[in-house]
Amino acid sequence: MSNLLLGSVVVLLDDPLGGVVVSDGQTQEPLTDETLQLINHSSPVWLVSDRRTLRRVMRRGGRPTRCVCLPDYNRLLDQAGAAKVPLPDPVRPEAMIEAANQAGYHLRDHDLARVAKLESSFLPVCERLQATGLPIDLGAWDAVLAAAHQRAGEARGQLTAMVGRDLGGHPNIEPGERNKLLDWFKHQGLSLNDLSKGTLAGVDHPAAQALLAWREASKLTSTYESYTERQVNSRIYGHFEPLGAHTGRMSCGEPNLQNIPASLRPCVRAPQGRVLIGADYSGCELRIVAALSGDHAFRETLLSSDFHSAVASRLFGQTVSKTENASLRHAAKAINFGLIYGMGARRLAQSLEMSVGEARGLLDKYFEGFPQLAAWREQAQAQARQTLMLETVSGRKLKLDPNKISSTLALNYPVQGGGADLIKWAAVRFIRAIQQTKGEPALVNMVHDEILVEVDRDQADEVRQLLVESMIGAGADLFPSVPMAVDARISQAWEH
DNA sequence: TGCTGGCCGGAC
């Protein structure tokens, strides 16, 4: 093929008879073990009309190194404000190649070639992740939920004892009935704007505490009980969407494996003879901020031992550690955290419970110490207004609606999106690194800045090392000016 | 009865 993005291509299409058709654009063959070995060995770019087809071939042992899925390419194009390429109808090999070439030209015209290459390398990795599933200990999972049931029942009892016989005419108020509860609180002389955790925590009334307790427990039971209904051989299979978020992050649903709460993570357990390796970037988004801004002081402070304390010391001119002047550390941490999201003075004031004026003063002082960081923020926002385009390190792009230019997004997109680039590239590097490794290592989950791998116990140390190297190496590739740091631990369960 | 939007909260 002439298109530089594709190189040599093989098209894989569903066969109406239930098989898969393999084509190079001229000849067509059925997918057999032989043709499969042939294309696996020569490693061309695979071209599929949808991920279902890719799954079918991978189930039969297909191991693509890169795979172009037109709908995903279209998403990259669309978000960059470029024209999409219609999926040919009917889907024929020559038409698919033509469409993919078209998409390739559009991608290059819009400087999306690098991110397209990243995504096409990541797609097979993502499919393998999805097909492997997350191993869980069903008994432990059920036990945690049974305890939550217990707590929910108790909290519900306490609440209805107080609220059940209502002066306002609502008999038997259920803890989920928001409007009635708001009504009831009003009757008690407490007119609340909402029933969020934040406002409820400040309400000095036992009913508020009972409601919070019920919500905490019933969240667990209502959301996570259904997970075990989906398990097959003690594994849960989520549906990962490689471009689920417009920042480039993956998303996951049915069920969502990316928001399993801390209380259930110990129930994610490797089967007999195998272990889990959990590895996460520590402070990777702050490191990305450091790399993008090029701020020397920020970089040096970040690389020193305890970042939040160090920032607090600079900010307030006194010694701060986790034990000494902890409130100052807390303030610095709030700013550092908000930095990633483009937080303003108002919100900082709210989270630190101070006046907006004080918060503004704090931010000014903060950016005084990190002048290049402040300049980068200004520049990023100005450029977003001017070009109406946001961009990450891999060239991933987001076209802004001129009617609603968000300065927070201008700051957050390159950071969050850069993090997505980073972990995807790390996963690709890891899969390549373990090609020859025994012990059947497999990705079992990815959560934005964390990678979870399952492997035979005997290979755990070796694979842990490869994983760390892949993650750090990906950082060196994408953000060479600031080294990434990775925490990695081997254990039976996810977060023991 | 089924759909939709808002609220709320889990993860990062």
Next chain:
DNA sequence: AAACGTCCGGCCAGCA
């Protein structure tokens, strides 16, 4: 005017 981002999902409330 105001502004801490990205998701998924369960439940209630309102509407047809």
